[in-house]
Amino acid sequence: MLAYLLRRLAYAIPILLGVNLLAFALFFMVNTPDDMARMQLGVKRVTAEAIAAWKAERGYDLPLIWNGQAAGLEKASKTIFFNKSARMFIGDFGAAEDGRNIAREIRTRMMPSLLIALPTFLIGLAISVTLALFLAFFRATRLDFWGVALSVALMSISGLFYIIGGQYLFAKIWRLVPISGFGDGLDAWRFIILPVVIGVVGGIGANVRWYRTIFLEEANKEYIRAARARGLPETTIFFRHLLKNAMTPILTGVVVVIPSLFMGSLLMESFFGIPGLGSYTIDAINAQDFSVVRAMVFIGSALYILGLMLTDFSYTLVDPRIRFE
């Protein structure tokens, strides 16, 4: 099993390297550091000295990939690629435009993100699966039809409207919770509850429909027919046999997103002023802070790859037919 995990890990490295190279190409080769400097300093009143100073301050004055002037190993290490991209592998993300250390910023902002994303994910999953099972149980009835129709209608509404509408109703009109912000410790729940509720409601439409198809696919299988032939009541079939077996595709399907929960939700955090990674990313995009965006791209893909590995791992856990090979 250890060998299996190690091999999966080894498989992840070339992908991360690919992500890194792609980000490098996007950020440094499509546009030269000169372009970025001009962008940051403002296009109009910019001198060659100002650009050079900007680059030197941020370490962008080195060659891109190969430093022919340096000696020995420094030929490869005194380059932008080595300093800015390769060092991300050891968790060194450098400094943002405002001079703060990105790695430290990420560590402090992870918690608020997780406090929103994790409950949204868990509650959303529980509610969606329950509703989907309910619809599948009453399949091909009027209830099922209208349930699906409602799900399609719900998923046709842009996420922005859920947030804007929810914030307006609950925070502004009814004044149940603060409009935005974040608190420390136990006080935080007042700020968390509304984003979580909105996140759950916003995701329900698509999720219920998706899980319903999984349940229906499962309901058409032979073992269900066999159970019915044995004369088992429909409720037993559904809650004993079907639910258990359908949980395998559902759980293995959602495992991939679990690590990515750390990244937080861009929209939710920026609307509710949560100091998490999502709002950090949005602020960086708006301020055109390339180092932060680059760091988030790297972390995001690392977490996704971790999710893929966990998915493979979870298959082996829930399905004994699959072994570590």
Added chain:
Amino acid sequence: MSVQLVLLWSDVLLWLLCTAALIFGWRSMRLLHLARGWAKLGKNPIATGTATLLVAFLLVGLTDSIHYREALPPLPDAAPDAEIRYGVEVFSALDYLLEPLRTQNEKTYSAPFATRLYAMESMETAAGISRLYPRLTYGGAHLDDEIDRTADIVKRLMTGVLLAFFLLAGIYVFSRRVLRKKYPGFAWQGVLAALCAIVLVFLPLFFLTEGYHVLGTDKVGQDVLYQALKSIRTALIIGLVTTLVMLPIAILLGIAAGYFRGWMDDLIQYLYTVLNSIPGVLLIAAAVLMMQVILDTHPEWFATAAERADLRLLALCMILGVTSWTSLARLLRGETMKLRELEYIEAARAFGVPSGRIVIRHILPNLMHIVIIALVMDFSALVLAEAVLSYIGIGVDPSTTSFGTMINNARMELSREPAVWWSLAAAFSFMFVLVLSANLFADAVRDAFDPRYEKRA
């Protein structure tokens, strides 16, 4: 008045795309399995109804995709044979049709059907200077007394509804007498229901917009209905042109990986795993940031602001296309792998048919149902994505009217006192109808073309 046609790239692409889709649809009738899918689709009233709605949206978008520049009035002392000069502002055929809506701007916010502005102004009256809500310049300006407003609205509404009923009765009789007899299998009731909705909304609206801002005006006094109608084109371009970028990449790489296997498969799989592993929004954000730098450093590429906004819109489509081909490519790869093991392909190979011909003649047609399903499924997701991206600030150019920019501009308005809700409401309802019909249509298409769904039914 003479005009000069302006060909924006996105116009050309949108028109080309629609023509290509029509030709493809026509030709695919000859392929047996696709013809069966189309026939099944035609029997589904939800499919025909939503398709009618989508065609209506498409017509608005296409009218909005014929651009022109108006000739400037000749200089007073110019020679009669002097060269005609054209204004820098680019208009579209839709602008021409909606001329009153576009030009009748108020000073600032006004509520739907309002006769007065939403903000107070100091005005001189008989009793000295006082703070009042001034009358609108255009909205309800034809009323002598504002008390008549409700009666006037009802009158206009009834005129529209009455006309709509006559029109609908005509359409109904025509469909019963002619269409249903000629094409008996087709679900005309869906088309009729959709037409009913369109006509019942459109005709009363036509009479009401003459006198009022039906959906109010925004901060700079522009009619919200006009903005919503203009947004349709942006949504369609994002939803359709993106697929034009995505499709060739997905088909080429998907089939290559599935058919040739070996190192090519490994390479392509590696490529899409890498692209897939970057969170979508971040990849788009990174690419859009870079595009902005490029556009800013090359101002010489575009002559007018409209061209710049257009180029940015297309670049966004390109970026969305390059980042979203992976899932379709994976589906196509899997299906190609299954197909290449079938006996008729084996036979073709045994006869020495070259690989290229096998792919084009024998594999591609059998993948078309997957392509069709993926395209209609992606459309609604892309329309929704545009709104989110524009909100984050990595979407369309701020000067381009789109649902995203409408929401973005309006998002602070709810916190005003009293709240300004109509911009959001307009963006919401237009988007909802568009996305909902696209979703329902996509479901129907999947049911009709996907053989797996056939088995269950």
